[in-house]
Amino acid sequence: MMKRRLLILWLILGLAYSVNAQERWHMEDVQNAAELFETNVSNITLSPDGTMLAGTGSTFITDHHAGQICVLTLATGEQTCFSTEDKLGVFTFAPGYNPLVWSPDSTTLLLAENPLEFMAETDLWALDVDTGELTNLTDDGMDAEAPRQSRSDAVIDYFPAYAPNGDIYFFRAYPSAEDDLNYTLTLQRLAVGADAPELITDAFSNIPVYWTGIDASPAISPDGRLLVFPVDNSRYAFPVADSDVASQQDGLWLVELMSGEARQLTDANGTPPGLPESDQDADMQTLHPVWAADGAGIVFRTASVGGAGTFLYVDVATGDASPVIETDMPESLPLHEGAVSTDGTAFVYLRHDADADTAQIAAAPLPPDGGDPVVIGEVEYTPSSYAVPNPTMSADDKTLLGGWLYMFEH
Numbered sequence: 001m002m003k004r005r006l007l008i009l010w011l012i013l014g015l016a017y018s019v020n021a022q023e024r025w026h027m028e029d030v031q032n033a034a035e036l037f038e039t040n041v042s043n044i045t046l047s048p049d050g051t052m053l054a055g056t057g058s059t060f061i062t063d064h065h066a067g068q069i070c071v072l073t074l075a076t077g078e079q080t081c082f083s084t085e086d087k088l089g090v091f092t093f094a095p096g097y098n099p100l101v102w103s104p105d106s107t108t109l110l111l112a113e114n115p116l117e118f119m120a121e122t123d124l125w126a127l128d129v130d131t132g133e134l135t136n137l138t139d140d141g142m143d144a145e146a147p148r149q150s151r152s153d154a155v156i157d158y159f160p161a162y163a164p165n166g167d168i169y170f171f172r173a174y175p176s177a178e179d180d181l182n183y184t185l186t187l188q189r190l191a192v193g194a195d196a197p198e199l200i201t202d203a204f205s206n207i208p209v210y211w212t213g214i215d216a217s218p219a220i221s222p223d224g225r226l227l228v229f230p231v232d233n234s235r236y237a238f239p240v241a242d243s244d245v246a247s248q249q250d251g252l253w254l255v256e257l258m259s260g261e262a263r264q265l266t267d268a269n270g271t272p273p274g275l276p277e278s279d280q281d282a283d284m285q286t287l288h289p290v291w292a293a294d295g296a297g298i299v300f301r302t303a304s305v306g307g308a309g310t311f312l313y314v315d316v317a318t319g320d321a322s323p324v325i326e327t328d329m330p331e332s333l334p335l336h337e338g339a340v341s342t343d344g345t346a347f348v349y350l351r352h353d354a355d356a357d358t359a360q361i362a363a364a365p366l367p368p369d370g371g372d373p374v375v376i377g378e379v380e381y382t383p384s385s386y387a388v389p390n391p392t393m394s395a396d397d398k399t400l401l402g403g404w405l406y407m408f409e410h
Contacts, residue, residue, distance in 0.1 A: 024410045025346065025409075026408065026409045027376050027377040027379075027406060028407045028408060028409050029406075030379050031405045032403065032404055032405075033053055033400060033403055033405045034384060034403060036053065037053075037055065037070060037072055037079055038079050039057050039070060039081060040057055041055030041056060041070050042055060042057070042388075043055055043098050043099055043388050044388070044400060045098050046102075046390055046394055046398060046399065046400050047102050048102055048104055048105075049105075049106040049395050050074070050396040050397075050398045052073055052074065052129065053072045053074065054070065054072070054100050055070055055072075056068070057069075057081065067083060067084055068084060069082050069084060069100065069109065069111070070082075071109075080132070082127060082132040084111070084125075084134060087134050087136070088111070088125055088134065098388040098389065098390070099112045100112075101160055101162065101217065103166060104162055104164055105166070106129075107129060108126050108127065108129065109126070109127040110125070110126055110160045110162070111124070111125040112160055112217070121140075121156060122156050122157055123139055123140065124138045124160055124170055124190075125137065138155075138157045138190070138197060155173075155174060156172065156174075156183075157170055157171070157188075158171055158172075158173075159171050159216070160217075161217060161218045161220050162220070163220045164222060167190065167192055167224075168189070168190040169187060169188070169190075170190070170197075171187060171218075172187075172188045172197070173185050173186070174186070185202070186199055186201065187199075187200040187201050187202075187227070187255060188200060189257075200257060201255060201260030201262060203255075203260060203261065203262045216287060218289075219291055219298075220291075221291050221295045222294070223295050224257070225256070225258065226254050226256060226257065226295075226316070227254070228252055228253070228254050228255075228265065229252070229289070230253075230285075230286040230288075230289060231249055231251060231252075231253055231286070232268070232285050232286065249264060250267070250284075251264060251265065251286050252264070252265040252266040252286055252300060252314065253265060254316070266286065266300075266312075266314055266319065266321055268284045268285070268286050268302065284302050284303065285302065286300060286301075286302055287303065287309075288300060288301055288389045288391045289391075290339075290340050290391040291340075292344045292367070293342065293344025293345075294344055295316070296315065296316060296317070296367075297314060297315055297316060297367055298316060299311060299313050299338070299347055299366070299391070300312055300314070301338070310324075311323070311324040311325055311338055311347065311349065313347075313366065315367075322367075324338075324364050325349070325364050325373060337352070337401050337402055338350070339390065339392055339399040339400075340391065340393065341393050341397070342392075342393045342395055344366060345366060346363040346364065346365060346366055346410075347363065347365075348361065348376070348393070348401075349362060349363075349373075349401070350381070350401045350402055352381055352383070357381065357382065358378055358379065358380055359379055359381035360377075361377050361378070361379065361401075362374060362376060376408070379404075381402070383403070384404070393408075397409065
């Protein structure tokens with residue numbers, strides 16, 4: 001009898017915690033992140049410890065060119081800009097993803113150039129945010145500015161991600177000896193202190209995934225065991241496999257980092273649960289996966305080009321996906337507007353109608369339990385034209401949504 005009472009009490013307390021986990025969120029402040037900098041910047045990203053912002057900039061700022069990286073200390077407002085032109089030149093990157101990747105200890109930024117749009121030979125670079133030292137981590141001795149036709153031996157390194165222990169994982173593509181438009185895709189690891197990367201898997205040559213189909217950064221599980229990445233084979237035309245079959249592989253993929261085994265977790269074809277009418281029967285993109293804190297699930301966005309889309313939570317063990325937000329969303333909800341809390345109990349997101357000058361900040365429970373989101377607050381809001389996705393929160397509960405810096409307490 002006593003055990004039954006204790007069990008009932010435990011269940012009641014657990015339910016109360018689940019509800020209160022959302023309701024305990026309070027918004028302390030919100031600022032336009034770009035206006036905190038003294039110079040024009042784009043692609044702003046927040047350090048994991050919440051103390052710094054970093055962004056790309058140049059004297060001729062565009063969506064996909066930069067000649068410097070600027071780092072801002074939030075506590076003091078001090079800004080330092082480091083030029084990339086001496087070693088790297090004016091680097092290019094694809095609009096829609098962040099070319100700057102923070103190390104877990106907030107000391108280093110990885111620069112991920114964009115081979116997808118410009119077909120340039122690319123390396124991975126690391127910037128020490130204290131000293132400004134810029135280091136080529138995967139130098140193969142080739143010049144990214146060389147004519148495309150002369151680069152049949154080019155090695156393309158792109159889309160890096162940090163593991164919790166500081167190891168760097170990234171994709172590497174090699175053109176084939178017969179046709180330099182046909183590539184072999186691999187996943188590599190550059191371990192902490194290592195001079196050269198090591199092969200994790202080349203299993204992609206046996207499954208229909210284009211090297212260009214990976215068009216957003218991967219994410220590594222909190223225990224460092226699994227890597228997830230989105231695939232969209234429809235966007236580009238440089239195959240490593242049969243194109244008729246390749247479209248069936250769009251969605252999220254998982255790689256077991258110890259064995260190198262790769263498997264498909266979600267299928268972007270068909271109609272995901274909770275999809276708005278604007279996306280029905282459209283070609284869907286899988287965007288910006290981020291791990292839940294316990295590693296049991298992944299939150300990601302699925303949307304058609306120009307559609308409203310929705311946020312989904314997928315169970316890693318079963319592959320079952322469910323909407324993070326059960327209530328109807330405006331058809332004009334922007335694409336990059338949500339972040340998983342550091343403790344993994346909530347998904348904090350921004351609802352914005354394109355015709356309104358305000359936005360609503362709300363929190364939904366993770367994993368989804370069918371409950372209604374809790375409104376945290378309403379703010380004046382104008383979308384930033386240079387915003388990029390930042391789907392995680394810092395250790396002190398800050399996040400960037402739509403180019404605005406939100407500071408929470410919970």
